[in-house]
Amino acid sequence: MRIFIDSANIDEIREIHSLGFLDGVTTNPTLVAREGRDYHQLISEICNLVEGPVSAEVIAMDYQGMMREARLLAAIHPNVVVKIPLTEDGLRAISSLRKEGINTNATLIFSCNQAILAARAGASYVSPFIGRVDDISYDGVALLKDLIEILDQYLLDTEVIAASIRHPMHVTAAALAGSHICTVPYAVIKQMIKHPLTDAGIERFMNDWKRVF
Numbered sequence: 001m002r003i004f005i006d007s008a009n010i011d012e013i014r015e016i017h018s019l020g021f022l023d024g025v026t027t028n029p030t031l032v033a034r035e036g037r038d039y040h041q042l043i044s045e046i047c048n049l050v051e052g053p054v055s056a057e058v059i060a061m062d063y064q065g066m067m068r069e070a071r072l073l074a075a076i077h078p079n080v081v082v083k084i085p086l087t088e089d090g091l092r093a094i095s096s097l098r099k100e101g102i103n104t105n106a107t108l109i110f111s112c113n114q115a116i117l118a119a120r121a122g123a124s125y126v127s128p129f130i131g132r133v134d135d136i137s138y139d140g141v142a143l144l145k146d147l148i149e150i151l152d153q154y155l156l157d158t159e160v161i162a163a164s165i166r167h168p169m170h171v172t173a174a175a176l177a178g179s180h181i182c183t184v185p186y187a188v189i190k191q192m193i194k195h196p197l198t199d200a201g202i203e204r205f206m207n208d209w210k211r212v213f
Helices: 010-017 029-035 039-049 063-074 088-099 112-121 130-135 140-153 168-177 186-193 196-212
Strands: 002-006 022-026 054-057 080-085 104-109 125-128 159-162 181-184
Touching: 002 010, 002 186, 010 022, 010 039, 010 186, 022 181, 029 039, 039 054, 039 063, 054 104, 063 080, 063 088, 080 088, 088 104, 088 112, 104 112, 112 125, 112 140, 125 140, 130 140, 130 168, 140 159, 140 168, 159 168, 168 181, 168 186, 181 186
Parallel strands: 002 022, 002 181, 022 054, 054 080, 080 104, 104 125, 125 159, 159 181
Antiparallel strands: none
16 A cells, blocks of 8 residues: 655655655645645645655636646646546546546545546546544445445556545555555654554663663
């Protein structure tokens, strides 16, 4: 399973990229808005920092607007993947962009049916939001497992990005489910690195070393 960071903060992305395991980046309008910067310039900087797919989302909700924004975003860098919300106009845009050779990430996926339609329309990636599914008292990981089984059964080449990750166990569950990618917030990545037994082991080793040397 590949690990992406779900962030639009250059400092966060740079720090995690330096650790050697980062495979890509996902952004969304909320994350970009927090940075208060020119959208296209920010995406360009991220693409120049990370070798891998960088998802950038359209703001328009109509087909023509989505197509217009998608072409502008795709022109920023070859690694840009255009995020398209799963709506009727979104499906039309995904299909058209596939024909133009532009990779897409169907976002705000909350059901297997939505993922099936996105994959058949030509989405390069689908992003089920497992944390938000949990929020409404359904099982986000169960949705992820079912979705992966369906796509694998029909040999569809659409990849699954487990999104809306709330804690480290979501990452483990996504890996066990066979998700191709998991996009993880900065804070959760930091939690994944830490373990109390690792900290205790380091402290003991250092204390033993200091007593002798």
